[in-house]
Amino acid sequence: MLSLRSISLVLLLSLDHLRVAASQCRLKVNNVLDDPSIPSPAPLPGNGTTTAPPNADSGNGTSTQEWVPFNYGKDTIRGVNLGGWLVLEPWITPSFFERTNNTNVVDEFTLGQLVDRDVALDMLKDHWETWITEDDFKAIKAAGLNHVRIPLGYWSVPLTESDTQYTTSVAPYIPGAWPYLLRALNWGRKHNVHVIVDLHGAPGSQNGYDNSGQRTGNPQWAVSSNVNRTVEVLRFIAKNAGGMIDVMELLNEPGGFMPSVAAVIRDFWLNGYSAVRDAAGEDIGVMIGDAFMGVGNWQNFLTPPQGHGVLMDFHEYQIFSKPELARTWDEHVEFACTHVNTLSTFASSNLWTIIGEWSNAPTDCAKWLNGRGNGARWDGSFNPDPSDLRTFGTCSNMTGSWEGWSDKYKTFLRRCAQISWSLVMSLRTHGLIIWIGHRYFEVQVEIGESIQGWMFWTWKAEQADEWSYQKGLEGGWIPKDPTDRMYPNLCS
Ligand SMILES: *[C@@H]1O[C@H](CO)[C@@H](O)[C@H](O)[C@H]1NC(C)=O
Ligand SMILES: *[C@@H]1O[C@H](CO)[C@@H](O)[C@H](O)[C@H]1NC(C)=O
Ligand SMILES: *[C@@H]1O[C@H](CO)[C@@H](O)[C@H](O)[C@H]1NC(C)=O
Ligand SMILES: *[C@@H]1O[C@H](CO)[C@@H](O)[C@H](O)[C@H]1NC(C)=O
Ligand SMILES: *[C@@H]1O[C@H](CO)[C@@H](O)[C@H](O)[C@H]1NC(C)=O
Numbered sequence: 001m002l003s004l005r006s007i008s009l010v011l012l013l014s015l016d017h018l019r020v021a022a023s024q025c026r027l028k029v030n031n032v033l034d035d036p037s038i039p040s041p042a043p044l045p046g047n048g049t050t051t052a053p054p055n056a057d058s059g060n061g062t063s064t065q066e067w068v069p070f071n072y073g074k075d076t077i078r079g080v081n082l083g084g085w086l087v088l089e090p091w092i093t094p095s096f097f098e099r100t101n102n103t104n105v106v107d108e109f110t111l112g113q114l115v116d117r118d119v120a121l122d123m124l125k126d127h128w129e130t131w132i133t134e135d136d137f138k139a140i141k142a143a144g145l146n147h148v149r150i151p152l153g154y155w156s157v158p159l160t161e162s163d164t165q166y167t168t169s170v171a172p173y174i175p176g177a178w179p180y181l182l183r184a185l186n187w188g189r190k191h192n193v194h195v196i197v198d199l200h201g202a203p204g205s206q207n208g209y210d211n212s213g214q215r216t217g218n219p220q221w222a223v224s225s226n227v228n229r230t231v232e233v234l235r236f237i238a239k240n241a242g243g244m245i246d247v248m249e250l251l252n253e254p255g256g257f258m259p260s261v262a263a264v265i266r267d268f269w270l271n272g273y274s275a276v277r278d279a280a281g282e283d284i285g286v287m288i289g290d291a292f293m294g295v296g297n298w299q300n301f302l303t304p305p306q307g308h309g310v311l312m313d314f315h316e317y318q319i320f321s322k323p324e325l326a327r328t329w330d331e332h333v334e335f336a337c338t339h340v341n342t343l344s345t346f347a348s349s350n351l352w353t354i355i356g357e358w359s360n361a362p363t364d365c366a367k368w369l370n371g372r373g374n375g376a377r378w379d380g381s382f383n384p385d386p387s388d389l390r391t392f393g394t395c396s397n398m399t400g401s402w403e404g405w406s407d408k409y410k411t412f413l414r415r416c417a418q419i420s421w422s423l424v425m426s427l428r429t430h431g432l433i434i435w436i437g438h439r440y441f442e443v444q445v446e447i448g449e450s451i452q453g454w455m456f457w458t459w460k461a462e463q464a465d466e467w468s469y470q471k472g473l474e475g476g477w478i479p480k481d482p483t484d485r486m487y488p489n490l491c492s
Contacts, residue, residue, distance in 0.1 A: 066192065068192060070194045072247075072285055072352060072452070073352050075146075076449060077354050077454065078146055078455075078482050078483075079194075079196075080145055080147075080457075080459045080469045081357060081457045081459065082136075082148050082149065082151070082458070084461065085132045085150070085180075086152050086180060087153045087213060088108050089210060089211045090106060090107070090371070090372040091368040091372075091461070092461045093127070096127055100115050103372070103373060106215050107215045113172040124176060124177070131460070134191075137184075137188065137190075137193050138191055140459065141192065143469070143473055144481045144482050144483065145482065146194055147193065147194045147453070148193055148194075148196070148459075149195075149198050149455050150195060150197050151211070152177070152198065152200055152201075153200060153201035154202050154213075154233045155174070156175055156176065156177035158175060158178050159233065159236050164229065164236075181241070182241060182244075185244035188246075189244065194247075195245055195247075196245075196249055196285075196287065197241070198252050198287075198356075199230070199248075199252065200212065200213075200252040201252075202251055203220075204223070204224075204226040205219040205221055206219060206222075206252075206261065207221075207254060208255065209253070219255060219258070221261065227264050230251065230268070230272070231268070231272055231275050234248065234272050234276055235275040235276070235279045238278075238279035239279035242276070242279060242281070243280065245280075245284060246285055248276050248280070249356075250287065251272070251289065253292070253315065254268075254289065254291045255292065256291030256293040261291065262291070266301070270302070272286075273307055285309045286311070287313050287354075288313065290313070294342075295342060295346040295350075298350065302351065303350055310351050312347075312351040313357075314339075314353060315357040316336065316355050316444060317357070318332055319361055319378075320377075322388040326392065332440060333440065333443045333490060336491075337447075340446070340491050344450045352451075353451045354452050354453045354454060357455065357457040358444045358454065358456065359456065359467050360466050360467070361466045362440060364376045364378055365398040366399045366466070366467060367463060370382050370384075375395075378392050378393065379391055379394055399464050401463060402475045438486055439490065442487050442490060446489075456478075
C-alpha cells in the first residue's frame with residue numbers, strides 16, 4: 001500500500017508519476033499448522049516433495065468448500081488484501097506501534113532496531129495470531145470474494161545458506177511469520193479462497209514506503225546484490241510453497257520513479273519470472289506491476305512466448321497529492337473511469353490485468369497514512385510539497401469509526417445519489433463518505449470487472465473504516481454481493 005511519500009521521494013515524482021499514481025504441491029496439510037501455539041521461527045513443514053496436494057485428500061469434512069482451480073483470464077478476480085498482517089503498517093494497526101512506547105518505531109525495520117527482540121517477537125506473534133484468522137477467510141468467502149492477496153516481507157522467508165549465495169541475515173528485521181503464511185495457504189485451500197502471495201518488502205526497500213518494511217528517503221533495493229537476493233527469495237517461496245500459491249507477485253510497487261529502480265526492474269521481472277517457473281512449474285500464475293510507470297510502459301513484455309500465465313498489477317489511488325485531493329467527488333469517479341480504456345486495451349493485447357489495490361478513501365486523513373507521526377495533506381497537517389499549500393477541509397468525520405452514525409442517515413445519503421454539491425458540502429459528515437464511498441466503490445469495481453479483476457485494500461484497519469472492506473460490509477457502503485450495482489455503468 002502506498003502510504004508514504006517521504007519528502008525526497010515526493011520531489012522526485014513528476015506529475016505523470018503521481019497520475020499513474022499446482023498441481024505440484026510442496027506443503028503438507030499438517031495439523032501442526034493448525035496448532036495455535038505455532039513455534040516461531042518454526043521448521044518448515046517438510047519440503048513436501050512426496051506429499052499429496054491438500055485438495056486430493058481433504059475430503060474429511062474439514063473442508064467447507066471444494067477446492068476448484070481458478071480459471072485465470074476467464075473468470076474475474078474479486079478479492080481483498082490482507083494488509084497490515086505479515087507486514088506491519090503503522091496506519092493499519094496504530095495500537096501496535098503505540099504499544100512499543102517509542103515514537104521512533106515507524107516501521108518493521110525500526111521495530112527490530114529499537115525494541116527488545118524478545119518483547120517485539122512476542123508482540124508480533126500475538127499480532128500474527130490474531131489479526132487474520134480462519135474466520136476471516138470464511139467471511140471473505142461469504143462476501144462473494146474469490147481471492148486474497150497476502151503481503152509478505154522478505155525477512156519472513158527462511159532461506160538457509162544452501163538456498164542462496166548471498167547473505168541470509170535479515171537483521172534488524174524479526175523473522176517468524178513464515179508458518180503463518182503457510183497456515184493461511186491452507187485456509188485458502190480449505191475455503192476455496194485463492195491466494196496471491198505478494199512480496200511486499202524487498203531487501204533495502206524497493207520504494208522507501210513504510211509498507212516495504214523500511215521507511216527511508218534513500219531506498220537501497222536497486223543497488224548491490226539486493227535485486228539478486230530478491231530473486232532467490234522468490235525461488236525459495238516458489239520451491240517450498242508454490243504448490244499452494246495461485247499467483248506469486250514478484251514485488252509490490254517497485255519505485256520506478258527512481259532511476260536506479262527503473263534501470264533494473266525489467267531484468268528483475270524476467271529473472272523473477274524464470275525463478276518462479278523453474279521452482280514451481282508451469283501452473284502457478286506470476287504477477288508483475290507497472291512500477292508507477294503506467295501499463296503503457298509494459299507493451300509486449302512477458303507476453304507469449306516470453307512468458308505465460310502472467311498478470312499485470314495496477315494500483316489506483318487518488319489521494320497522495322494535492323492535485324488529486326483537489327478533485328470533487330464526481331471528478332474522482334470520472335478520473336477512475338479514465339482507467340477503463342487504458343487498462344482494458346492493455347489487458348486485451350498484452351497481459352491479464354487487475355487493479356490489485358484501491359480503496360474507498362477519498363482523502364489521506366487516516367491516522368499515520370502518510371507515515372507514523374505525519375498528518376494529512378487534506379487538512380494541511382502534512383505538507384511534503386511546499387509549493388502547494390492548499391487544504392481541503394477538516395479530517396474529522398473523514399476517517400475513524402463509523403459506529404454511532406444512524407442507519408436512517410446512512411440510508412438517506414445512499415439514496416440521494418443526485419444530491420447537489422452544495423448540499424454535500426454543507427453536510428460534511430460520515431454519511432457523506434458513505435455516499436461517495438458507495439459510488440467510489442462501484443466505479444472501481446467497474447474498472448476491475450472490465451479487465452481480469454480487482455482487489456480492495458484492505459480487509460481490516462484498526463481505526464480507518466473508509467479503508468476497511470469488513471467495515472464497509474457492516475456499514476452497508478460495500479454490498480454483500482460484490483456484483484450488485486446501485487449505480488450501474490458509471491463509466492459509460
Ligand atoms: C526434500 O526431502 C528429500 C527427502 O527427504 C531430501 O532428499 C531432499 O534433500 C529435501 N530437499 C530439500 C530442498 O530440503
Ligand atoms: C477420513 O475419514 C475416514 C472415514 O471416516 C477415516 O477412516 C479416515 O481416518 C479419515 N482421515 C483423516 C485424515 O482424518
Ligand atoms: C510500554 O509501557 C507499558 C506501560 O508501562 C508496559 O506495560 C509495556 O510493557 C511497554 N511496552 C514495551 C514494548 O516496552
Ligand atoms: C546478479 O546475478 C547475475 C547473474 O545471475 C550476475 O551477473 C550479477 O553480477 C549479479 N549482481 C550482483 C550485484 O551480485
Ligand atoms: C463531524 O464534524 C463536525 C464538524 O466538524 C463535528 O461537530 C462533529 O462532532 C463530527 N462528528 C463526528 C462523529 O466526529
